[in-house]
Amino acid sequence: GFSQGGQGQGARILVASNRGPVSYDVQKDGTLQARRGGGGLVSGLSAIGPDTDAVWVCAALGDGDREAVRRTGGALPQEDTGDQRVRMLDIPPEVYADAYNGIANSVLWFVHHMLYQTPLEPVFDTEFRTRWAAYESYNAAFARALADEAAEGAAVLVQDYHLALVPGLLRALRPDLRIGHFSHTPWAPVDYFRLLPDDVAEQLLKGILGADRAAFLTHRWADAFTACCEEILGGTGGTRIGVHGLGADAGFLRERSHRADVEERMTALREQIGTAPDGGPRRTVVRVDRTELSKNIVRGLLAYRDLLERYPEWRGRVVHIAFAYPSRQDLAVYREYTEEVSRVAGEINGAYGTEGWTPVVLHVKDDFARSLAAYRLADVALVNPVRDGMNLVAKEIPVVSDQGCVLVLSREAGAFEELGEHSLTVNPYDVTATADALHRGLSTPDAERAERTKHLAAAATALPPDRWFLDQLRALDD
Ligand code: G6P
Helix, strand or coil, X not given: CCCCCCCCCCEEEEEECCCCCEEEEECCXXXXXXXXXXXXXXXXXXXXXXXXXXXXXEECCCHHHHHHHXXXXXXXXXCCCCCCEEEEECCCHHHHHHHHHHHHHHHHHHHHCCCCCCCCCCCCCHHHHHHHHHHHHHHHHHHHHHHHHEEEEEEEEEECHHHCCHHHHHHHHCCCCEEEEECCCCCCCHHHHCCCCHHHHHHHHHHHHCCCEEEECCHHHHHXXXXXXXXXXXXXXXXXXXXXXXXXXXHHHHHHCCCHHHHHHHHHHHHHHCXXXXXXXXXXXXXXXXXXXXHCHHHHHHHHHHHHHHCHHHCCCEEEEEEEECCCCCCHHHHHHHHHHHHHHHHXXXXXXXXXXXXXXXXXXXXXXXXHHHHHHCCEEEECCCCECCCCHHHHHXXXXXXXXXXXXXXXXXXXXXXHHHCEXXXXXXXXXXXXXXXXXXXXXXXXXXHHHHHHHHHHCCCCHHHHHHHHHHHHHC
């Protein structure tokens, strides 16, 4: 039977994702401190505001969240959630760790972003099978909770690679529901996807095909998914395939980026940037990422070093503002990557820095107001992921930029499909070409920069989050 939804009849619209809009830390005095999560998924879904009465089902990520579930029964207080109705699931910690760290982030993320170093990885052995069983049971827990919360005929939008099995499982429990699945990542090309054990590859595809509609951020990822289905299963069955290119929320960003806390951080950043030897302002190359293997932060730093080496006119006249916020630190490979980012940044400062000039300003403590301050100050935005579902930073910077900025953009980012025409696009592995693009970007005359930025901002906001969400609901109805 259906349990009590908000109106006592179950919800008409449900969203499911691993990460919800809020996460909790336990303070020393035992109180819970709420904080907003990072990443494109949460940014996009935050648009499902008070206007719909959607219920957002998510997992407890750590001890703070588990404590919050204990205290609230899982229905989080709406003052913590940005007014959204959130039901948080407490999955047993070992199951959760195996599903989230062991499968979702170490296997599925790696496959879709093509991150394996194949002579050594992946290895699919007994340990993998244990984790896979945990992934199945974590997906089953979501399917049960959704089945329990949904009203007759409700629409359920399942998000991302963590929950690939949910559509199929939910369909079996509740054939009356309309189910959509949305992937926020790239989809692997078929030859790479087939690194996975055959039965696992099939299960993942069939899981998503349990939905009425499977949607992606770009045509490229949708086509890759279709190709996998055709090659491995012989087709996509009755499931419709869609594309919704999530855009930036201009209204929110412009308002938020002019508040006092952002202005304060701009002052502090300007001080760190300093002035050029001739007294003029220094130019900035800005990047803001989770410290994520796919974001290619280290090659970005190497390109910046190459810029200083081969275009010595920029020495003392440019600063690289690099914000690399900790992510998935339970995984050793992420911790090592984080260290490598700091090491290379330090090396560049050691080799080129002078008394009054720090070539790289690296910040690793997550601070949204400071990110917006850097966005506003950017002359060149560097977005060079090796692969990325979309990359919202590429869309956000042009929207809030004060004096216009040039976007140096990887052709492997989903955002390339919409922004490529107005960017300096690079092969993310080509450090030399990236350095050349940085030079071109820094040398672009003000008028051209402003013109480019206007086009970028228009393309970046073509499908704002609220419409992105509503379009998916509408498409599910058709
Ligand atoms: C990407 C994924 C999201 C995820 C985000 C942050 O954007 O598509 O599903 O939430 O990264 O990663 P995390 O593991 O911290 O949730």
